[in-house]
Amino acid sequence: MARLIELITLGTGAALPSLERFTAAHLLRDWLGNVILLDAGEGVQHRLRQAGISPTKVEFIAITHGHGDHINGLPGLLQTMYLSGRTSKLTVIAPRYLEDYLKSVIEVEGSEKAFQVDLAPITADEGSYVISVKGRDRLELRWFRTCHSIESYGFVLEWVLGPRLARPVSNAEEAKRLMETGKDVVVPAPLRVAYTGDTSPCENVITSVRGVDVLIHEATFDSTMEAEAAKFGHSTSVGAARVAKEASVRKLILTHVSTRYEGYEAKALEEEARQVFPDTVLAWDLARFALKA
Secondary structure, eight states: OOOEEEEEEEEOBOSSOOSSOOSSEEEEEETTSOEEEEOOOTTHHHHHHHTTOOGGGOOEEEOOOOOHHHHTTHHHHHHHHHHTTOOSOEEEEEEGGGHHHHHHHHHHHTGGGTSOEEEEEEOSSEEEEEEEEETTEEEEEEEEEOOSSSSOEEEEEEEEOOOEESSOOSSHHHHHHHHHHTTTEEOOOOEEEEEOOSOOOOHHHHHHTTTOSEEEEEOOBOGGGHHHHHHTTOOBHHHHHHHHHHTTOSEEEEEOBOTTSOGGGGHHHHHHHHTTOSSEEEOOTTEEEEEEO
16 A cells, blocks of 8 residues: 655645745645644634635644744634534644643634633653554654744654565465564555744754754745844744755755745745755645655
């Protein structure tokens, strides 16, 4: 069975939404049936519809921090889930200081009357949460502190794969024998996708994302605005590329782009980042990336 993961960058803008770029929201869905939303900026449910994904399919939401461009889409999203007849459980992981806000949103929208919402508060600078275990495979989310103007976290999603046969076999008995003896059995390397949310480049981010397959890193500004980026706890595209290079990641995806860069102007962010880290791509709203575990 093909082990495919799809990343859809629903919202790739910074604090101010534009017609081209909505605020922060990134969705991943995998071959195991998991559907995970990273941040929920304003307009996220609209982008989900455009992507052809029902909001009721989202099972897990992870919020990096409490700035509006990362959470303002939650009330409408929960209301849509409720009005659409959702009955399955939803899990929301977020910094502890957002717990009261989240509880009030759930209460006002009436979500708790229709489906269970589990809140998993982040209470330490680093930790992990097992999203699902299905057969031999496991999906785990790990969080880490980033370097932003308020308490903020990044996430690493890791798909840990169990042993597989290295070659096709003719029947179940042979497969069982090979698995028991360990002959012709391989253990695939895990696949890891990291998302920084908002951050300036810093050692803890570099350490936390080291060696990931895909790094989704904010790039609010171009390199001429490095001082402005540092002042507000953000990154330039070149700063993101330096993190990717130092952390030895495989691919860098730039997101959280300021409205200063409209249309083709935003390509300059990608071009200057590629001078430092060639395997860089600038995300846009509703872009799709196919990953194979």
